[in-house]
Amino acid sequence: MTSSFQNNDMEINMKKSFPLFYKLLISFIVCGIIPLIIISILIYGLSVRFINDMIYEQTRLNLTNMHQELNVILKDYEDIMITLQSDETIMNALSNDLTKNNENKIYEKIYDALKNRTGKPPLYILNTTGDVIFSTNPLPHIYETGIKNNWGIFREVTQGNDGTTTIYPQKINYEEGKSSLLSMGRKILDSKGNPIGYVIIDVYRDTIINIFRPHINGVPIHIVVLDDYDYTVLDIQNPNMEGKFQNATYLNHAKDIEFKGFFSELERDSYLTISYKDTYSKTTTIANVHSNIFHQLNGIVKTLLIIGCFISLLICCLISIVLAEHISNPMKQLIYIMSKVEKGDFSAYTSFNRNDEIGALGTYFNQMVLQLKKYLDRLMEEQNKLRVTEIKMLQAQINPHFLYNTLDVIKWSAKLNKTEEVTSIVTNLAKILRNSIDCEEEYVSVRKSIEFINSYLAIQKIKYNDKFDVNIDIDPSILELKTLRLILQPFIENAIIHGLTYIDHTGLITIIGEKDGDDIIFYIIDNGVGMTEDTIKRISKSTNDNHIGIYNVDKRIKLYYGDKYGVHIESIEEKGTKVTIKIPYLTGGDNQYD
Structure with a gap:
């Protein structure tokens, strides 16, 4: 009973607990996401820095190349002037x-x-x-x-x-x-x-x-050339500013960009301002790159990272599911097989076919079940031997007194030349002795059990000079069903010896056998002296020589079939006793309730 409660508690706790599959799945996904997030942040930071540096360096390189090309022309013009000079x-x-x-x-x-x-x-x-x-x-x-x-x-x-x-x-x-x-x-x-x-x-x-334009085509860049006094020499986008003082704050050529942080980005609607001072032409060229290009490129990087993270997360989830199932499914299988073993199915075994710890666990579990089955088989064999011994002890209890009394009856019947009685007694005694010799079988049919009872009652009626009558009513549908040996005789013997011997009227023993659903019910009813409740309790639990047969029958029935089956005794003093024996409906010799 305690074990049953423990198993129920364990099942309830397992239902309430978080399944191992989900624990493993979440763990694997978290272990995959954390490095993914860290790597994505690092990649994004490096990409932002790389893009910003790339645009900065490319713009400065373009300014340098523009002025180098311009100076080539200016020096060519200078050579012309030197020649003419x-x-x-x-x-x-x-x-x-x-x-x-x-x-x-x-x-x-x-x-x-x-x-x-x-x-x-x-x-x-x-x-x-x-x-x-x-x-x-x-x-x-x-x-x-x-x-x-x-x-x-x-x-x-x-x-x-x-x-x-x-x-x-x-x-x-x-x-x-x-x-x-x-x-x-x-x-x-x-x-x-x-x-x-x-x-x-x-x-x-x-x-x-014509020199500057090839270096700025396709790039949102504003080129302004200033003299030493910040007057505009060239403004490609706003020619009207040429020759005028340039006071636009974003053209402050002293404001070269400085990337102060690893993830620094230009604010929207701002400019990356890069200046190049040409000592030959004594001009300063300022390139103003609008921040939109940074945000566009950074947006592309973000989009690619998000797509990459999503695909990586999807792959991570799929791999996590596979790994979680790879670990949890054998555990589920093992739990299922354990439940079958718990119900008595020792043919269940694991087949993981793995060379890891889970495979070793399955192998050791199979070995444990095999050893447990061997132990239980050995235990059942010992129990069977014990049952046979109990039957022999019960038979041995019957044989000495009954055999002595029967032989005594044969002797007096022979002296009185009651040949028919002697023949009947000897014939029935032979059947009883043959039944005792075949006591190795635990189960007999209801028909054989009733035949044994008829032989026993035939001898007892002769012994007691027909002091009692017998009425046997057995449902024909149960005659071929199996029952335990010697579960009726002890109660019939008790009815004769303790119930009918001391009455002054003709006794009656009624034996009834019928099918009740999935059970078989036997009733043994007598009209003898009856018993008190205390006497019923005493003989139901007694192991003394007078009542050991009754105690053994109830014990054997419960041992073979379970506590829901057994013997129930009802009795009223001076009116009689009713014994009810309940066993399961069995069609073969195997014990279905082991």
Whole structure:
């Protein structure tokens, strides 16, 4: 009973507890997610830093390349000016020795110098008073005024060192719709080193744009070129700002970006400002990259990471399910097999076919069940031997007194020449003795059990001179069913000896056998002296010689079939006793209730 309660408690606790499968599944998923989250954060941080650094470095590289290409052109223009500056024909013309022939030669030299040059820039050669002019374009008004007042590029060239090129940022619009942004100038000196004129080249805006544009195509970048005084030399997106003071806060070229954190991102609607100072052209180019490009690229990285994390999580879940089932399913199988073993099915065994600890557990469990089955088989064999011994003891209890009394009856019947009685007694005694010899069998049919009772009663009626009658009513449907040996005789003997011997009227023993559902009920009823309740309790639990048979029958029935079966005695003093024997409905010899 205690074991049953414990098993029930264990089943309830297992139902209430969290299944092992889900514990393993959650553990595996958590173990997979934590590294995934850490790696994703690290990858995102590195990606953000890489993207920011890449754009920063690429933009700076583009600025460097733009100015390198621009300086190549500017130095090419400088070489033109150096060639013209040292030409004797030009020097003589500027020294008031100008002839028509010289003028043609000078223009030929100018056009030869500009031949195959990028952009064919406007070129001007002037004396110090502006009277002698050689030019490829009409002289801009700003030069006419500048040379007379010695300001603008002429002042810068005059104040500059001899033999150097002055680059002067200024915007000049031409009649054909073009404009220039930079002017380059050199002094022309006579043989004594005195300035006698200037050679000027203007750099077209389109020339600079054509250099810059290939480096910014497809990139949301704002390029602004400033002079030393923060006046706008070039503004690709806002040409109207060219020549004006630039006061936009986001163009503060001293504000180079600094990435202070591992996960730093530019705020939205902000700019990454990178400046490049060109010492040759004495200009500063500022590149302003809008933060949208950072957020777009970072958004792509986020999307890829989210997709990657989702796919990784899905794979992690699938692997976790497989691993959890790989571990938990054998446990479920083992629990199921244990429940079968608990119910008495020792043919159940595990078949994990694994070389790990779970496989070893299954192997040891199978060995344990096999050993337990061997032990129980040995125990059942010993119990069977014990049952046979009990039957023999019960039979031995019957035989001595009964045999002595029966032989005594035969003797007196023979003396009285009661041949028929002697024949009947001997015949029935032989049947009883044959039944005693075959006591190795635990089960007999109801028919054989009744035949034994008839033989026993035939002898007892002769012994007691027909002092009692017998009425046997057995349902024919149960005659071939199996029952335990000697479960009726002890109660019939008790009814005769203790119930009918001392009455002064004819006794009656009624034996009834019938089917009741899945059970068989035997009733043994007598009209003898009866018993008190105390006497019933005493003989039901007594092991003394007078009542050991009654006690043994009830004990054997319960041992073979369970506590729901057994013997029940009812009795009323001076009226009689009713014994009820209840056993299961068995069709074969095997004990179905072991």
